[in-house]
Amino acid sequence: MSSTAPSFPDRIELTGDGLVLRDWTETDLAAMPELFDHPDIAYWTPIVSPFDDAAARTRLDRSRQLRTEGTALLLAITVDGDAPLGEVMLKRAPEGTELGYAIGPAHRGRGLAARAVGVMAAYAFEQLGADQVILELEAENAASVGVATRAGFRLLDLPLITGEEKGRPYALQTWGLDRS
Numbered sequence: 692m693s694s695t696a697p698s699f700p701d702r703i704e705l706t707g708d709g710l711v712l713r714d715w716t717e718t719d720l721a722a723m724p725e726l727f728d729h730p731d732i733a734y735w736t737p738i739v740s741p742f743d744d745a746a747a748r749t750r751l752d753r754s755r756q757l758r759t760e761g762t763a764l765l766l767a768i769t770v771d772g773d774a775p776l777g778e779v780m781l782k783r784a785p786e787g788t789e790l791g792y793a794i795g796p797a798h799r800g801r802g803l804a805a806r807a808v809g810v811m812a813a814y815a816f817e818q819l820g821a822d823q824v825i826l827e828l829e830a831e832n833a834a835s836v837g838v839a840t841r842a843g844f845r846l847l848d849l850p851l852i853t854g855e856e857k858g859r860p861y862a863l864q865t866w867g868l869d870r871s
Contacts, residue, residue, distance in 0.1 A: 699758050703766065705814050708806040711772040712779055715751050719767060719775050723747035726777060726795035735832050736793055737856055757782075768794070768807045779807040781815060781824075786865070788821040792838070799834075805841040812842070816870045823870065827852060827863040839866040 705712040715723075724742050727750075733740030738750075754765035763782040767775035777794035790811055792804045808826070815821040826844055828835040839846075844866040852863040 698761050699764055703764065704772070705766070705810050707810040707813065709770060710803070710806050710810055711769045712766040712807060712810055713769060713772055715754055715765065715767050715775070715778075717751070720744065720747045720751060722775050723750065725797070726775060727793060729796045731796070731834075732793050733857070734859075735829065735835065736791070738793060740857070764811075766811075768792075768803055776803055777807070779804075779811050781811050786825065786827075788815045788819065788824045790815075790824050790826055802841070804835075804838040808838060808842045812868055821870065823867050825868075826866040828866065829861055830864055842868065844868045 702714055703712075704714070721744075724744060724747055727738050727746070728740065728742035732738050732742070739746050750765075754763075757763035757765065761783070763780060765778055765780045768777040768779055769775055775795075776798040777792060780791040782789045782791070790808050792807055794804050812824045815824050825847070826835070826839050828839065830836065845868075847865045847867045849865045852865065854861055
């Protein structure tokens with residue numbers, strides 16, 4: 692991370708669009724496997740699978756480390772500041788300010804991802820001075836394409852990002868949202 696990039700605060704709570712995005716806590720560990728141990732999340736995201744109690748502890752510890760390094764923020768998505776329904780991530784990368792998300796299967800279909808991405812994008816623009824935020828997703832992931840569209844992102848004319856994760860090839864499109 693560049694020394695000119697603003698650091699992340701030790702604690703954070705973002706509100707907007709009917710959501711409270713907050714730090715993951717020790718009390719959330721028991722809820723994390725229910726949110727992240729699902730075939731869709733295993734397939735479309737780099738989140739480990741199976742996602743058990745040990746994976747939850749590792750993810751919480753890693754999220755704290757990434758924040759301390761100034762590399763990424765991983766926040767629980769809630770509607771009331773209490774029960775986590777998913778996660779939204781902001782990562783500083785050479786490509787730019789990247790957002791990501793995962794919604795627990797029991798909480799899908801409520802617009803949580805698009806709203807969380809919107810709140811996190813506003814934070815990136817207003818507090819971090821980002822000019823653009825990006826999403827990297829597979830064209831075949833219709834749910835994520837829908838999130839990108841609903842959140843106001845547009846498909847950028849950039850080469851596909853290709854690679855292999857968890858033994859399967861992927862090709863990611865880059866979607867962007869500019870500071871308005």
